[in-house]
Amino acid sequence: MPADTPKKKDITRFRPDVSKSVHLFVAPFIWTAVGIMLMIRGLGWIGFSLTCGLLFIAVFAGTIKSLTILDRSAKKNLIRIMMLKEKSCLGAVYPWRTWLLVILMMATGIALRSMTEPGLFLGTIYLAVGWALLLSSRHGWEQWLRRMRRK
Numbered sequence: 789m790p791a792d793t794p795k796k797k798d799i800t801r802f803r804p805d806v807s808k809s810v811h812l813f814v815a816p817f818i819w820t821a822v823g824i825m826l827m828i829r830g831l832g833w834i835g836f837s838l839t840c841g842l843l844f845i846a847v848f849a850g851t852i853k854s855l856t857i858l859d860r861s862a863k864k865n866l867i868r869i870m871m872l873k874e875k876s877c878l879g880a881v882y883p884w885r886t887w888l889l890v891i892l893m894m895a896t897g898i899a900l901r902s903m904t905e906p907g908l909f910l911g912t913i914y915l916a917v918g919w920a921l922l923l924s925s926r927h928g929w930e931q932w933l934r935r936m937r938r939k
Contacts, residue, residue: 804878811869812935814881816928819862819921826918833911846912850919858924866931 806814834842865882872880879887900910 805875806878808869808872808874808876809932809935809939810878811872811876811881812866812928812932814878815865815869816862816925816932818881819925819928823918823921823923823925826914827922828918829906830911830914830916830918833906834908834915835911842908842912843915846915847919849912850916851923853916853920854923858920859927862924862927866928 830846831843865886868883869881882890897914900906904910
C-alpha cells in the first residue's frame with residue numbers, strides 16, 4: 789500500500805461526493821434558478837410599462853441563444869455527467885472551464901452594473917440570458933426525469 793494513501797483518504801473524506809442522479813438534478817436546477825433570477829432582475833430594470841416590446845426582443849434573442857449555443861452545451865455536459873463515476877464530487881457537475889466562465893460572467897455583470905445605471909438595455913440582456921438558461925435547462929430536466937423513472 790503506498791505511503792500517501794492515508795493522506796489521500798483524509799482529504800477525500802471532505803469532498804462532497806454525490807450520485808449521478810444528484811448531478812443530473814443540480815445541473816438544470818442551477819440553470820433554472822439563475823435563469824429565473826436574471827429574468828426577474830431584468831424585468832425589474834425594464835419596468836412593466838415598456839415590457840411588451842422589449843420582452844419580445846429578449847425572448848426572441850434568448851430563444852436563438854438557447855437553440856444555437858446553450859442547448860449544445862447542456863447536452864454535452866449531460867453526456868459528461870453520465871460518464872462520471874457513480875459517486876463523484878458535487879463540483880464536477882460542470883467542468884472547471886465552465887466554472888471559470890461563470891466567474892467571468894458574474895464579474896462582467898458586476899462591471900456593467902457599476903459602470904452604468906441598470907435600465908432598459910441591461911434589463912433586456914438579463915431577460916434574454918435568463919430566458920436562454922431557463923429554456924435550455926429542459927434538456928437536463930428531461931435526463932433527470934428519465935433517470936428517476938428508471939429507478
